[in-house]
Amino acid sequence: MLLAIDIGNTNLTFGVFNGNSILHTFRLTTSLPRTSDEFGVQILEQLSHKDVRADDIGGVIICSVVPKVMYSLTSGIRKYLNCDPMIVGQGTKSGIRIATTNPMEIGADRVVDAVGAYFLYGGPVIVIDYGTATTYDLVSEDGAFVAGVTAPGIRISAKALWSNAAKLPEIEIVKPESILAKTTITSMQAGLVYGTIGQAEYIIEQFQKQSGYSGIKVVATGGLGRIISEGTDKIDIYNSELTLQGMRLIFERTKGSEE
Numbered sequence: 233m234l235l236a237i238d239i240g241n242t243n244l245t246f247g248v249f250n251g252n253s254i255l256h257t258f259r260l261t262t263s264l265p266r267t268s269d270e271f272g273v274q275i276l277e278q279l280s281h282k283d284v285r286a287d288d289i290g291g292v293i294i295c296s297v298v299p300k301v302m303y304s305l306t307s308g309i310r311k312y313l314n315c316d317p318m319i320v321g322q323g324t325k326s327g328i329r330i331a332t333t334n335p336m337e338i339g340a341d342r343v344v345d346a347v348g349a350y351f352l353y354g355g356p357v358i359v360i361d362y363g364t365a366t367t368y369d370l371v372s373e374d375g376a377f378v379a380g381v382t383a384p385g386i387r388i389s390a391k392a393l394w395s396n397a398a399k400l401p402e403i404e405i406v407k408p409e410s411i412l413a414k415t416t417i418t419s420m421q422a423g424l425v426y427g428t429i430g431q432a433e434y435i436i437e438q439f440q441k442q443s444g445y446s447g448i449k450v451v452a453t454g455g456l457g458r459i460i461s462e463g464t465d466k467i468d469i470y471n472s473e474l475t476l477q478g479m480r481l482i483f484e485r486t487k488g489s490e491e
Contacts, residue, residue: 233288235275235313235460236479239305240341241364242387248284249474254473256282268304272312292317293483295344295475318483320344325486327351331376341475342380346371348478349451353469356445358436360467361475362386362454366428368435372442378443379446381435386456387453390424429463430458436466 234249241262248256258278276286294316296302302319309317320326326347330338341361346369349359355373360366360475365388368381384392386405391463394400403417411426413419440448452461453474461470471477 233284233290234480234483235289235292235315235407236476236483237294237296237305237317238293238341238344238475238479239298239301241298244301244305245476246278247473247479248279248282249476249480250291252480254476256284257473257476258282262301266301266304268307268311270381271308273303275308276312282415286313289313289315290441291315291483291487293320293479294318295320295479297339311358317488320482321399324482326482327370327485328375328377331372331378332380338377338380342367342369343377344475344478345369345453346377346478347481348453348471348474349449350375351481352471352474352477353449353451355449355451356443356447357451358439359474360432360450360452360454360457360460362428362452362457362460364388364430366454368432368439369450370439370445372445372453379439383431386424386428389427390420391443393420405456405459407463425459425463428460432460433464433466 236247243259244262246258247254252465294317306317326343328346332366345359345361349357350371355371357371359369364385366383368384370379372378394402403420407425408421409416411422413422450467451469452467453471458470461467
């Protein structure tokens with residue numbers, strides 16, 4: 233089995249693969265400091281709850297945008313799972329070419345998402361990740377990462393609202409029934425959700441127009457991606473497992489090239 237670990241700014245997401253299929257997922261918070269032993273024990277406990285033994289894990293791959301947790305996490309994995317984890321980074325055989333001005337600026341998480349979208353659905357493809365930031369990335373028909381847009385994530389925008397306006401409350405991020413909001417809470421929800429839908433539709437339209445590509449698929453992922461994808465016909469596919477699947481594809485490609 234393969235253990236894929238996606239380290240984001242908010243959560244660490246773990247996916248246990250048996251072949252191409254994800255058997256189990258679980259999450260830990262990123263912000264909580266942990267020692268290597270704490271990481272190791274918590275991972276073993278979560279695996280045990282899923283009836284997976286440490287010996288069942290034959291490989292580990294990590295994609296991280298939070299460097300400060302890497303030493304403890306990788307040490308815990310080596311100690312408790314007896315695996316040397318593969319780290320997605322510069323030089324990783326991803327299968328796509330970074331064709332931006334400075335390829336080193338492109339985060340590992342965006343590369344992984346691009347790999348998942350391209351190899352699962354083909355190109356050209358726009359992949360949108362609704363995480364801490366909202367990212368829009370364009371991959372060409374021949375597998376080149378050609379452009380990307382970064383916007384504040386929905387939760388960041390929501391927090392800015394209630395943190396900087398004394399009379400605005402903290403709210404649940406859900407799509408209200410109508411954009412014709414009649415209360416403070418629904419007006420905030422409408423602004424956040426319908427505003428994000430409008431942003432997505434405009435950026436997708438401009439990607440299509442300015443790239444000159446035809447037949448572009450649009451794939452969304454990330455925690456709040458389902459809410460947005462259900463609110464627009466511009467997004468073709470929502471895949472909550474896209475990042476983990478991209479990591480699996482990179483692991484298989486890299487291991488295959490080593491054999």
